[in-house]
Amino acid sequence: MTDPFVVIGGDAAGLSAASKFAREAPDRDVIVFEKGKWVSYAHCGTPYYVKGTVERLTDLLSLSPEQAAERGIDLRRNHEVVGVDTDAETVAVAHDSETFSQPYGDLLVATGARAMTGPIPGTELDGAFTMHGLDSAASVRAALSEPGEFAVDTSIEYVDTALVEKYTDWEPPERVAIVGGGYVGVEMAEAFQAHNIETHLFQRSGHLLPPFGEAVGERVARQLREQGVILHLDTAVEEIVGNRDERVTAVAHDGGTTDVDLALVGIGIRPNTALLADTPVDLGYSGAIAVDEYGATSVNRVYAAGDCAEDRHAVTGEPDWVPLGLTANRAGRAIGQTVAGDPSLVGDIAGTAVVKAFDLECGRVGLLDHEQASAAGFDPVSTTVTAGSRSGYYPGGDDTDVTLVADRNSGRLLGGALVGEDRAAIRIDTLATAIEADMTIDELERLDLAYAPPFSPVWDPVLVAAKVLNGQLE
Amino acid sequence: MTDPFVVIGGDAAGLSAASKFAREAPDRDVIVFEKGKWVSYAHCGTPYYVKGTVERLTDLLSLSPEQAAERGIDLRRNHEVVGVDTDAETVAVAHDSETFSQPYGDLLVATGARAMTGPIPGTELDGAFTMHGLDSAASVRAALSEPGEFAVDTSIEYVDTALVEKYTDWEPPERVAIVGGGYVGVEMAEAFQAHNIETHLFQRSGHLLPPFGEAVGERVARQLREQGVILHLDTAVEEIVGNRDERVTAVAHDGGTTDVDLALVGIGIRPNTALLADTPVDLGYSGAIAVDEYGATSVNRVYAAGDCAEDRHAVTGEPDWVPLGLTANRAGRAIGQTVAGDPSLVGDIAGTAVVKAFDLECGRVGLLDHEQASAAGFDPVSTTVTAGSRSGYYPGGDDTDVTLVADRNSGRLLGGALVGEDRAAIRIDTLATAIEADMTIDELERLDLAYAPPFSPVWDPVLVAAKVLNGQLE
Numbered sequence: 001m002t003d004p005f006v007v008i009g010g011d012a013a014g015l016s017a018a019s020k021f022a023r024e025a026p027d028r029d030v031i032v033f034e035k036g037k038w039v040s041y042a043h044c045g046t047p048y049y050v051k052g053t054v055e056r057l058t059d060l061l062s063l064s065p066e067q068a069a070e071r072g073i074d075l076r077r078n079h080e081v082v083g084v085d086t087d088a089e090t091v092a093v094a095h096d097s098e099t100f101s102q103p104y105g106d107l108l109v110a111t112g113a114r115a116m117t118g119p120i121p122g123t124e125l126d127g128a129f130t131m132h133g134l135d136s137a138a139s140v141r142a143a144l145s146e147p148g149e150f151a152v153d154t155s156i157e158y159v160d161t162a163l164v165e166k167y168t169d170w171e172p173p174e175r176v177a178i179v180g181g182g183y184v185g186v187e188m189a190e191a192f193q194a195h196n197i198e199t200h201l202f203q204r205s206g207h208l209l210p211p212f213g214e215a216v217g218e219r220v221a222r223q224l225r226e227q228g229v230i231l232h233l234d235t236a237v238e239e240i241v242g243n244r245d246e247r248v249t250a251v252a253h254d255g256g257t258t259d260v261d262l263a264l265v266g267i268g269i270r271p272n273t274a275l276l277a278d279t280p281v282d283l284g285y286s287g288a289i290a291v292d293e294y295g296a297t298s299v300n301r302v303y304a305a306g307d308c309a310e311d312r313h314a315v316t317g318e319p320d321w322v323p324l325g326l327t328a329n330r331a332g333r334a335i336g337q338t339v340a341g342d343p344s345l346v347g348d349i350a351g352t353a354v355v356k357a358f359d360l361e362c363g364r365v366g367l368l369d370h371e372q373a374s375a376a377g378f379d380p381v382s383t384t385v386t387a388g389s390r391s392g393y394y395p396g397g398d399d400t401d402v403t404l405v406a407d408r409n410s411g412r413l414l415g416g417a418l419v420g421e422d423r424a425a426i427r428i429d430t431l432a433t434a435i436e437a438d439m440t441i442d443e444l445e446r447l448d449l450a451y452a453p454p455f456s457p458v459w460d461p462v463l464v465a466a467k468v469l470n471g472q473l474e
Numbered sequence: 475m476t477d478p479f480v481v482i483g484g485d486a487a488g489l490s491a492a493s494k495f496a497r498e499a500p501d502r503d504v505i506v507f508e509k510g511k512w513v514s515y516a517h518c519g520t521p522y523y524v525k526g527t528v529e530r531l532t533d534l535l536s537l538s539p540e541q542a543a544e545r546g547i548d549l550r551r552n553h554e555v556v557g558v559d560t561d562a563e564t565v566a567v568a569h570d571s572e573t574f575s576q577p578y579g580d581l582l583v584a585t586g587a588r589a590m591t592g593p594i595p596g597t598e599l600d601g602a603f604t605m606h607g608l609d610s611a612a613s614v615r616a617a618l619s620e621p622g623e624f625a626v627d628t629s630i631e632y633v634d635t636a637l638v639e640k641y642t643d644w645e646p647p648e649r650v651a652i653v654g655g656g657y658v659g660v661e662m663a664e665a666f667q668a669h670n671i672e673t674h675l676f677q678r679s680g681h682l683l684p685p686f687g688e689a690v691g692e693r694v695a696r697q698l699r700e701q702g703v704i705l706h707l708d709t710a711v712e713e714i715v716g717n718r719d720e721r722v723t724a725v726a727h728d729g730g731t732t733d734v735d736l737a738l739v740g741i742g743i744r745p746n747t748a749l750l751a752d753t754p755v756d757l758g759y760s761g762a763i764a765v766d767e768y769g770a771t772s773v774n775r776v777y778a779a780g781d782c783a784e785d786r787h788a789v790t791g792e793p794d795w796v797p798l799g800l801t802a803n804r805a806g807r808a809i810g811q812t813v814a815g816d817p818s819l820v821g822d823i824a825g826t827a828v829v830k831a832f833d834l835e836c837g838r839v840g841l842l843d844h845e846q847a848s849a850a851g852f853d854p855v856s857t858t859v860t861a862g863s864r865s866g867y868y869p870g871g872d873d874t875d876v877t878l879v880a881d882r883n884s885g886r887l888l889g890g891a892l893v894g895e896d897r898a899a900i901r902i903d904t905l906a907t908a909i910e911a912d913m914t915i916d917e918l919e920r921l922d923l924a925y926a927p928p929f930s931p932v933w934d935p936v937l938v939a940a941k942v943l944n945g946q947l948e
Binding site for chain 2: 012042044045048053054059060314324325326327329330345347348349350351352353354355356361363365391393394395423425426427428429430432433434436437439443446447448449450451452453454455456458459460462
C-alpha cells in the first residue's frame with residue numbers, strides 16, 4: 001500500500017482534489033487536514049449573508065464533513081499542519097495540543113489566503129473586521145442585528161461561537177467605515193446600506209475596483225453615491241481608533257477623523273505560504289507558490305492549488321496570481337485526477353472576474369492596465385464605448401460601457417471590461433472565451449453573436465466596441 | 475465619373491452597405507431602390523409591437539429616408555427593380571407605372587426574403603396574416619384593438635394605410651390560430667396571450683423551435699402550456715377556412731377543425747431571388763444567392779447580402795442560409811467597404827440565434843442536429859445537462875438546460891443550445907465565440923468564465939455541460 005494522498009486545507013481546491021481523487025483512485029487513501037472547524041463554503045456569498053439576501057449562514061456551506069466522508073475522504077478538522085518535510089515526505093500535524101507526523105505519497109498544499117490588515121493599526125479592536133471566513137461573516141451580521149436577535153445555529157459546529165456571541169449584544173452601528181474599494185468594499189457597501197447604516201467608503205487611490213479599469217470604477221463610484229454611500233476617494237486610512245474598552249470609535253485618515261461604530265477592512269489578501277518557508281518548494285514572483293501546468297511545484301510529488309498558488313495567464317503565458325473561486329475548484333479537480341494517474345491540465349487563467357455593485361454588473365478579463373500590458377511586451381491600444389444592452393425600442397435595457405484593450409502590432413485582444421445594469425456581467429464571458437482563443441479584434445468584430453430585441457441589439461455592445469477599436473488599429 | 479453603386483433593397487443589408495460606402499467613398503454615387511414605402515426597420519421587434527411592449531410602430535423604424543439622405547444616399551422609395559442585365563450592367567426600375575434603365579458600376583442584391591404561405595390554402599383571407607413587414611404588424615395590432623381605438627400615424631408614409639384601416643373596425647378576436655412553432659409562432663403566442671386571447675398553436679412536428687433541439691423545444695412547450703397556450707403538436711394545418719365574406723372562421727387540421735377569428739402563419743421564409751432568374755448569377759443549394767467570403771456573386775461586380783444570400787458556416791466551412799439580422803447588417807457593411815475599395819470579409823455565420831418564450835430565454839448555435847453533423851463529416855456526440863444559473867443560495871436563479879454537441883474524433887465543439895429563465899440567452903455567446911474559435915470540448919471545459927453568486931455559480935452551466943460531455947468523449 002502506497003502512502004496516502006495528503007491534502008492541506010479543506011476548502012475549494014483541497015476538497016475538489018480529494019473528491020476527484022477518491023472517485024478516480026478508490027483503492028488509495030486520501031486525508032484532508034483542515035485547521036478550522038468547518039470545510040468548503042462559499043466565500044463569495046458572505047457579503048450577501050451580511051446584507052440579508054442569504055438568510056442563514058449555513059446556506060453557504062457547500063460540502064458537509066459527512067458528505068466528504070461519504071465520498072471516501074478521510075477528513076480531519078481542527079488539524080493544523082505545522083510543518084512539511086519534503087525529504088522525509090511527511091507533514092507534522094497539530095491536533096488537541098499534540099503533534100504527530102503523517103507520511104504522504106503525494107501532497108497538495110491548498111492553504112488558501114488570508115485577509116491583509118497591515119499596515120493599518122487597530123484591526124484587532126472590537127468592531128474591526130475583515131470579511132474573510134465564516135467567523136467574520138457571522139460576527140458582522142451579529143453586530144448589525146438588534147441585541148439578542150441573532151443566534152448562531154449550534155446544531156453543527158462551524159463557527160467560533162464565543163467570538164460571534166461577543167457581538168450579539170451590540171447595538172446596531174449607526175455609522176460604519178469600509179477601508180478599501182475593491183470587491184469586498186463595494187459588496188459590503190451594498191450590504192451595510194441595506195441595513196440603513198451610514199456607510200463611509202475609503203479608497204486610497206482615485207478609483208474604485210482598480211482591476212476593472214477607470215470606466216468601471218467611475219460608473220461604480222457614481223452608483224455608490226446615488227445609493228447613499230459616502231465615498232472618500234484618494235483618502236488613505238491611517239488608523240482604526242478605539243476607546244478604553246478596545247472598541248472601534250473612529251477611523252483616522254489623511255483628511256481628518258471620521259467617527260464610526262464599526263470598521264471593515266478589505267484591502268486585499270495574501271497567500272498562505274509560511275508553512276513552506278523551510279522547504280525547497282519555490283514561490284513565484286507574487287509570493288504565491290509556483291506551479292507548472294499540472295499544478296506541480298518545484299518539488300517532486302508536491303502540488304499546490306487555490307488561493308495559495310500561482311497559475312499561468314492566458315494572455316502573457318507567464319505565471320500570475322489571481323485567487324478566485326473557479327480557479328481553485330478547477331485546479332484542485334485536475335490535480336486530483338493527475339495524482340490518481342491521469343495527468344490533467346489545471347488550465348490557464350484569464351483573470352476573469354465579475355462583481356455586483358448595487359444595480360450595476362461589472363466584469364473584467366485579461367490585461368486592462370496599459371503598463372502591465374507594456375511590461376508583458378505588448379503595445380496596448382484601448383477604447384471605451386457606451387452602447388445599449390438591448391434594441392433601443394425594447395424596455396429594460398441599459399447603457400453598457402465596454403472597454404477593450406488590444407495589441408497594436410498583432411491586433412490581439414488583450415483585455416476587456418464591462419459595466420451596466422442589464423446583463424453586463426455575463427457578457428464578459430464572450431471576451432474571456434475570445435481571449436483564451438487568442439482572437440484578434442478583427443475576429444472579435446466579426447463574431448456571430450446573439451441578437452433578439454429583449455436580450456441584445458443587432459450589434460452587441462462587445463461588437464460595437466470591437467468595431468471602434470478595430471478602426472483605431474487600421 | 476464611374477457608374478454608381480446600385481443597391482436593390484432598402485433594409486438592413488442594403489442600407490448598411492450604402493451607408494458604409496457613402497462614408498468611405500464620398501465621391502461616388504450610391505443609389506438604393508426600395509420597392510416599398512419605407513426603409514430599414516426592426517423586423518424582430520414586430521411581435522413586441524403586437525404584444526404592446528413596444529408602443530408605437532414607428533419606434534421600430536431604424537433609419538428614416540431623411541437620415542439616409544443626410545448620409546449621402548440617393549434613396550428611391552416605391553421604386554421596384556424588375557430586371558437585372560449583368561451583361562449591360564444595368565437594372566430595370568419600375569416607378570409610377572413607368573420603367574427606366576439604370577446603369578451600375580457595382581450592384582448589391584439585397585432583396586431579402588418573404589414569408590411562406592404555401593402549401594396552406596386560405597392565407598389570402600381577411601384575418602389571415604404572416605408576420606413579415608410593417609403592414610402585417612400594423613394590421614394585426616389593429617385587429618386586436620377595440621374598434622376605432624387603433625390609428626396609424628399618418629404624419630409619415632410608411633405602411634399601407636388602406637390595408638391597416640380594414641382591420642381597425644374589427645372586434646378583437648376571441649380565438650386565434652398560430653400555424654407553425656418556430657420563432658414567429660412562439661413570439662406571437664406570447665403576444666396574443668398578453669391580449670387575453672385564446673391561443674391555439676399548431677406545429678406539424680412533435681417539437682417547438684426545431685433548430686434549437688429537443689431539450690429547448692420540450693421546455694418551451696411546457697412553458698407555453700403553463701402560460702395558457704393550447705398546443706397542438708404533431709398536427710398539420712391543412713387549410714385556413716373562411717366564410718362567404720372571405721373572412722377567417724376556422725383552421726382545418728389532421729385532428730379536425732378549430733374555430734378561430736384570426737390565423738397567423740409562421741412556417742418559414744424564402745429568399746427573394748426571382749429577379750435573378752434570367753441572369754447568370756448562381757444560386758446556392760438552399761436557393762439563396764451563392765457568394766464568396768466578400769459577398770461577391772458568381773458575376774463580376776454583383777454582390778448579394780442579407781436574407782436573400784448564403785454565407786459560410788463557421789463549423790462546416792460550407793455555404794449555409796441562415797437569414798438573421800446581424801448577418802445582414804454585417805455583410806452589408808463589409809460589402810460597402812469592399813466596393814469602396816477596401817476589401818473586407820463578410821464573416822462566417824455560426825447560426826447563433828436567441829428567442830424569448832414568455833419567461834424563458836432560449837439560445838442555439840452551430841450544428842445541433844446529429845444528421846446534419848454527420849452529413850458534414852463529423853461523428854457527433856451530445857449531452858444535455860441541467861445546472862443552476864446562480865449559486866444555489868442566491869435568489870433569482872433558474873435551472874438552465876445546456877445541450878452540447880461535439881465531434882468524437884477531434885473533440886471539437888460543433889453546436890450548443892441553452893434554455894432557462896435567468897440569463898440563458900446571453901450565455902449562448904460563450905458558445906458562439908468558442909465555436910468560431912474552433913475550440914474543443916476540452917478547451918471549453920477549462921475556460922476561465924465569470925463567477926459571482928448573483929450572476930453565475932462557480933461552474934457556469936456551460937462548464938458543467940462541457941465537463942460531462944468531455945467525460946463521454948474520453
